[in-house]
Amino acid sequence: MPSVLITGASKGIGRATAAEFAARGYRVIATARDPRALEGLDVAQRLRLDVTDQATVDEAVAAAGEVDVLVSNAGVIFLAAVEASPVAEIERLFAQNTSGAIRVAQAVLPQMRARKSGRLLFVSSVVGRVVFSGNAAYAASKWALEALAEALAIETGPFGIHTTLLQPGTVSSGALDDPLIYRLPDDPYTALATDSLDRSGSLTSEQVARAVADAAELDAPPLRLPVGDVAAALLAARKAAPENVPFVLGS
Structure with a gap:
């Protein structure tokens, strides 16, 4: 019976993922x-x-024993324009969404290398490749995660x-039902510092x-897997967009 360790399994995607793997017969941690x-x-x-x-x-990895699959899911978010984003809060996002994900991967890699088998599954986001106004800090933490995972x-x-x-x-999943939002006094970015994705x-x-x-x-998983039609369309459009053109103000 293959085993899977899931981080951030208390709610949302993590909890649903734990239930899904258990239903498929995995030993779920x-x-x-x-x-x-x-x-x-x-x-x-x-x-x-x-x-x-x-x-x-x-302690958790030691208690889990053999881990065949790691699902790195734990994460946090806040919304704000870049100017309004407290640096300490940006660091908090990176500590959990990026460094935290790699910390757990580092903990399970020795046993996977020894067995010459294993799966590392990182729950990233469409904003790991695309940036929307008001969501820059979260996107940056996912862009960084994608770079580290690609190197892995x-x-x-x-x-x-x-x-x-x-x-x-x-x-x-509930993460955006009442998100933490930061704004400047007399905020000039009020129209921008919101989640720009169509829900x-x-x-x-x-x-x-x-x-x-x-x-x-x-059997041969790709490095990146868009989840859902919206993500697939956005990522395809981002890939097709030219990068050597001037940025249009307000675009």
């Missing part, structure tokens, strides 16, 4: 900063893991380890969970 939030999940283990705390990462794919591929970045568009085509957490589990079962 669900983790969260507060394991009490994992009650009700029918999984093999419920462990404390804070991706920003090395000690809890080491190159470095660990010879050891039989597959790395995949899942890139959903907006997800009705009419939002995915459910369960749809993303199925995509994550499907990716774990691909």
Whole structure:
């Protein structure tokens, strides 16, 4: 029975992913900063893991035993224009969304290298490749994650380890229902510092969970997998857009 360790499994995409893998017969190790939030999940283990705390990462990985698949899902978000974004809050996003994701990957890689097999699945975002106004800090943390994951794919591929970045568009997971927003006094960016993605085509957490589990079962998974039609269209348009043209003010 293959095993999967999931970070940020207390709610939203992480919780749905834990349920999806369990339904497929995996040995699921669900983790969260507060394991009490994992009650009700029918999984093999419920462990404390804070991706920003090395000690809890080491303890959880040791308790988990053999990990065949890592689903790196834990993340946070806030909305603000770049000028209005507190640097300490930008650092908090990077600590969890970027450094935290890599910290957990580093913890499971030694055993995967020793077995010459393993899957690293990072829940990124369409904004890991596309930037929208008011969402720059979150996007930057995902762009950085994508660079590190791409390097991991190159470095660990010879050891039989597959790395995949899942890139959903907006997800009705609750993260954007009442997001933290920062504004300047007499804010000149009021019209911009909002989430610019069209939520009419939002995915459910369960749809993303199925995509994550499907990716774990691909024989030759790609480095990047858009999740949903909106994400696929946005990423295709971004790839096709010329980069050697002047930026149009207000575009």
